[in-house]
Amino acid sequence: MARVDENGVEWLDLTDPVEAAKFDAQAAAMEPLTYADVVKRREARQAKAAAKPNGTAVQ
Amino acid sequence: MDPATRHRTLQLLHLADERATPHHIPGEPYKYKHGWIPVILAGAEAIATWNHDLSDKHHLVTAVESGAHAAGPIYLGDSERIHTVLGDFGNGAEHLVTTHLGPDARRNADSDQLASELARSIGIPAPRVLRIAPDRSVSDFVDGPTWAERERQILDDPRAYELVFEQPDQKWYWENPKLAPAKRLQLEDLQRQRSDMLTSDAGVRMGVLDLLAGIDVRDSGTVVLGPDGVVPVQSEVGWPAATAERIHTVTEVPRQPIPGVKLPKGMKLFDASHRNPTPPGSIAPRPTSGTFRDGLVTWQAFARGGGWLDNPLTAADITYLRQQLDAARPAFVARNQQDWWQFSSDRLDALAAHATGTVDLFAPTA
Numbered sequence: 284m285a286r287v288d289e290n291g292v293e294w295l296d297l298t299d300p301v302e303a304a305k306f307d308a309q310a311a312a313m314e315p316l317t318y319a320d321v322v323k324r325r326e327a328r329q330a331k332a333a334a335k336p337n338g339t340a341v342q
Numbered sequence: 343m344d345p346a347t348r349h350r351t352l353q354l355l356h357l358a359d360e361r362a363t364p365h366h367i368p369g370e371p372y373k374y375k376h377g378w379i380p381v382i383l384a385g386a387e388a389i390a391t392w393n394h395d396l397s398d399k400h401h402l403v404t405a406v407e408s409g410a411h412a413a414g415p416i417y418l419g420d421s422e423r424i425h426t427v428l429g430d431f432g433n434g435a436e437h438l439v440t441t442h443l444g445p446d447a448r449r450n451a452d453s454d455q456l457a458s459e460l461a462r463s464i465g466i467p468a469p470r471v472l473r474i475a476p477d478r479s480v481s482d483f484v485d486g487p488t489w490a491e492r493e494r495q496i497l498d499d500p501r502a503y504e505l506v507f508e509q510p511d512q513k514w515y516w517e518n519p520k521l522a523p524a525k526r527l528q529l530e531d532l533q534r535q536r537s538d539m540l541t542s543d544a545g546v547r548m549g550v551l552d553l554l555a556g557i558d559v560r561d562s563g564t565v566v567l568g569p570d571g572v573v574p575v576q577s578e579v580g581w582p583a584a585t586a587e588r589i590h591t592v593t594e595v596p597r598q599p600i601p602g603v604k605l606p607k608g609m610k611l612f613d614a615s616h617r618n619p620t621p622p623g624s625i626a627p628r629p630t631s632g633t634f635r636d637g638l639v640t641w642q643a644f645a646r647g648g649g650w651l652d653n654p655l656t657a658a659d660i661t662y663l664r665q666q667l668d669a670a671r672p673a674f675v676a677r678n679q680q681d682w683w684q685f686s687s688d689r690l691d692a693l694a695a696h697a698t699g700t701v702d703l704f705a706p707t708a
Binding site for chain 2: 285286288292293294295296297298299300303306307309310311313314315316317318319320321324325
């Protein structure tokens with residue numbers, strides 16, 4: 284079953300076919316990523332985490 | 343549950359699953375053909391059923407259990423056959439989620455899973471694959487650009503792949519006499535980097551893996567330039583049935599008139615000779631990642647069942663590969679793909695007959 288965390292982010296259970304299909308639908312609506320995009324994205328997450336007082340990552 | 347009951351239960355689940363393999367349509371729920379038993383395994387049950395050994399995959403299990411959402415699709419290999427999506431997982435990890443499409447989805451997922459097992463068993467740092475459904479898996483994200491991305495970068499052209507690879511009835515890109523000098527320099531750079539990749543130790547190991555797994559043509563999207571050398575990533579279809587068609591398009595097109603066969607007016611024989619990439623014993627001059635096995639077998643003779651070249655494996659390498667392949671057999675048995683294991687075993691025997699190396703490539707140093 285999908286769970287929703289304290290930030291309101293829904294985490295899907297990929298072993299459940301219905302939720303996995305929802306995951307596919309999310310991906311289909313997105314732009315393809317290159318490796319450079321992945322690196323940029325990771326750096327942005329790290330910068331965001333560093334900006335938080337307790338250093339925890341934010342999705 | 344006692345072992346005998348557990349074994350019988352798994353047999354029944356396997357049987358039910360054989361009859362319930364879904365044909366997944368992206369964006370829609372699973373559908374089943376009339377008369378199929380809609381058995382859906384989920385959670386820990388699915389993971390236990392689809393994976394023979396979880397000992398090096400606990401991090402993937404933890405990630406799957408924490409839930410995921412999509413970060414975006416990534417092209418790794420043939421996008422008509424697979425969808426690969428980078429996923430953010432609830433435990434903070436990022437992994438790839440691969441869905442195999444079409445009527446061969448389950449077979450291709452088996453191939454993906456077993457190629458990873460085989461690679462890792464012989465010391466190649468391929469991503470670990472956790473199967474979570476008949477057609478779906480979660481795997482490690484290998485840090486680095488694919489060779490397809492590197493090709494685009496070097497040629498400074500988003501159409502690099504199409505220009506250098508997908509021209510079945512035209513001359514290669516670099517054979518164009520009107521090519522600008524700057525572009526020709528870029529191509530030379532591409533060829534040099536490609537040659538370095540293929541002749542590196544990691545490249546030769548990848549060639550051996552591709553031979554053992556029956557991956558005859560490797561898409562440049564399934565090669566990642568990782569921090570410690572080139573790494574095979576999932577998504578290439580291995581073992582005989584799926585590769586035959588692709589070899590056929592390149593190697594078995596008749597180039598000479600066939601006695602007694604008259605071609606219809608206006609039809610010409612397709613001359614594929616410019617696509618014969620491999621002078622014996624050398625690395626192919628094609629600027630794609632193409633075939634890592636090029637230094638191990640000759641292209642055309644291999645398609646006819648021969649073509650084995652002397653290779654740089656040592657006797658110790660062969661002993662090690664045999665030992666590791668034997669140890670990997672239970673993974674093949676668990677997927678009911680014993681014939682694939684036999685195929686790999688036969689190819690290892692052929693490699694052993696031509697092993698003339700003096701420096702170990704696989705065997706761990708004492």
